[in-house]
Amino acid sequence: MKNLRWIIKEILPLWPRVCLALLLSALTVTSHIGLMATSSYLLARAALQPPIMDLMITIVGVRFFGISRAVFRYFERLVSHDVTFRVLSRMRMIVYKGIEPLAPARLKELRSGDLLSRIVGDVEVQQNLFLRVLAPPLVAVLVLLGYGGFLAYFNQGFTMILAAFFLAAGVALPLLVRALGKGIGQMKIQAKARMYTFILDSLQGMPEMLAFGQTGAVFQRIQEAQSELSHSERRMAKVTGTANALMGMSSHLGMLAVLVLGIILVEGRQIDGVLLGMLALGVLSSFEAVATLPAGQQYLEENEAAGRRLKQLIDEGRNLEKEKGRLDAPGLEPELAFENVRFRYEPDGPWVLDNISVKIPGGRRIGIVGQSGAGKSTLVNLLVRFWEPAAGEIRLGGVNIKELTPQVVRENMGIVSQKPYLFHATIKENLLLAKPEATNEELYEAARRARIHDFILSLPQGYDCLIGEEGMKLSGGQQQRLAIARVLLKDAPILILDEATSGLDPVTERELKEELFALAENRTLIVITHHLELVKDMDEILVLGKGRILEQGKHEELMRKEGQYRRLWEKGY
Known part of the structure; x- marks a missing residue:
């Protein structure tokens, strides 16, 4: 249960609803x-x-209990499911907050299918925790105390029989089920996670699978995972069937024991014979309170397995969050400094950045160029704290960014990556991601600067047009311009364009360059690109190679040096 304590803590604040659900279930x-x-x-x-009048109270009682059972069951389901959905809602928020510090570095190391299985499947599994694991034992205790006291009015022997068979059906039988079904819940969760992973991988890589004729191999992997899942479910069904049979036997033996004792008491004239059926059938129907307890053990193991997977993810995120800065320092100057920064993706891998030292004053326009793999995009990832340097410091406004919260660092920067992510939403909603309170005029102005406003107006729904998953309804250039409009709307003091113009035609790229230069008059502008024409007029150009700054200076200076920059220029970069 240690892996479920954090979930149970989310149930405790809902104790009034929990108590009401338990009371309604017992009723x-x-x-x-x-x-x-x-x-x-x-x-x-x-x-x-x-005489018929002697039966009227009993007749009314039958009607009352028949109607009240349906009424109580309806409200019990209503309240108990409300508790469950509220807990699931809290859990989703906890899981999201837990994994957010892992993005994007650590999350990229996790397979997307496994991650999806955790944040969707493992959370959904917890809907059984209150309904089928925690509530039934408490309800069984309430019923035993209530109906056991009623039976004691006639004879304490009836109460002892009820308690004995309740313990057998509610304690011994669940322990037997737990022993018989040990490991099934864990197997089911793992098989489901593997199946989710295989299916998502095949969907994401479907074009390649079709092109290389590997669909048969994919089907085989999915079938293997499905077979393992089906095997675990069949084992669980066998254990459930055995438990149901033993539960039926226990309840009927309990009724028989009460009936035998009742006959003895009737013969001894201690109770009226007309009460025999009432006592026996009352005991039989009381086993409804313990009927779900054996199955609860199977759900418990499944809950524990899912809870363990979620807790590992959340704890990893929380531990990483503790390592990050806590200083909230708004209004920092838009100046950056790299001081002997080193970074590599693997502990024993090559250095992607090696002793990078450079100062970028506020308001400067900086171009960063170099061949693929030189470490240009890695600089950006370190700036926004997607990764942390292995050595050295990065300073924003004179403050080490490790001392700042990631939120403060990112609020000071507007970034357009080489492949920006666009959500399956309207153009307006994708733009408002940068500034939720922006007015329509601000949206239009940002789109005009990014040279996409006229295109948006040509669409049937204009800014309310859906652009599809990852912006699939837009061309590559349109996606880039929309992403640039989004970062312009953010109006951050530091603008970073990482190959942001790679999908644009030369005319649009030149117009956008002029617009960015005008916009960055009082801002720091960093442009990472392979198109050297784009950085020709920058205040300073950094040339990266093998993780080091090989050259830096203005275009004219670098051309005179006849070094790496000039060679790139002559190659037509």
Whole structure:
């Protein structure tokens, strides 16, 4: 249960609803007992042909318990499911907050299918925790105390029989089920995670699978995962069937024991014979309170396995969050400094950045160029704290960014990556991601600067047009311009364009360059590109190679040096 404690803590604040759900559940079982007992008593009394008026109270009782059972069951389901959905809602927020510090570096190391299985499947599994694991034992105790006290009024032997068979069905049988089904829940969760992973991988890589004729291999992997999942479910079904059979046997043996004791008491003239059916059927119907306890053990193992996977992810995120800065320092100057920064993606891998030292004053326009793999994009990832340097410091406004919260660092920067992510939403909603409170005029102005406003107006729904998953309804250039409009709307003091113009035609790229230069008059502008024409007029150009700054200076200076920059220029970069 240690992996479920954090979930149970989310249930405790809802204790008034929990208590109400337990009370309603106990009243539902009590109504069932009352219905069966009064029905049996009515039939037994009616067989003696008493005056009809003597039966009126019993007849009303049958009707009352029949109606109240349905009413109590309805409200019990309403309240208990409300508790469950509220807990699931809290859990989703906890999981998201837990994994957010892992983005994007650590999350990229996790397979997307496994991550999806955790944040969707493992969370959904917890809907059984309250309904089928925690609530039934408490309801069973309430029913035992209530109906056991009622039976003691006639004879304490009835209460002892009820308690003995309740313990057998509610304690011994679940322990047996737990032993028989040990490991099935864990196997089911793992098989489901593998199947999710295989299916998502095949969907994401479907064009390649079709092109290389590997669909058969994909189907085989999915079938293997499905077979493993089906095998675990069949094993669980066998254990459930055995538990149901033993539960039925226990309940009927309990009824038989009460009936035998009742016959003895009737013969001894200690109770009236007309009560025999009422007592026996009342005991039989009371086992509704413990009927779900054996299955609860199977759900418990499944909950524990899913809870463990979620807790590992959340704890990893929280531990990483503790390592990040806590200083909230708004209004920092838009100046950057790299001081002997080193970074590599693997502990024993090559250095992607090696002793990078450079100062970028506020308001400067900086170009960063170099061949692929030189470490240009890695600089950006370090700036926004997607990764942390292995050595050295990065300073924003004179403050080490490790001392700042990631939120403060990112609020000071507007970034357009080489492949920006666009959500399956409207153009307006994708733009408002940068500034939720922006007015329509601000949206239009940002789109005009990015040279995409006229295109948006040409669409049937304009800014309310859906652009599809990852902006699939737009061309590559349109996606880039929309992403640039989004970062312009953010209006951050530091603008970073990482190959942001790679999908644009030369005319649009030149116009956008002029617009960015005008916009960056009082801002720091960093442009990472392979198109050297784009950085020709920058205040300073950094040339990266093998993780080091090989050259830096203005275009004219670098051309005179006849070094790496000039060679790139002559190659037509």
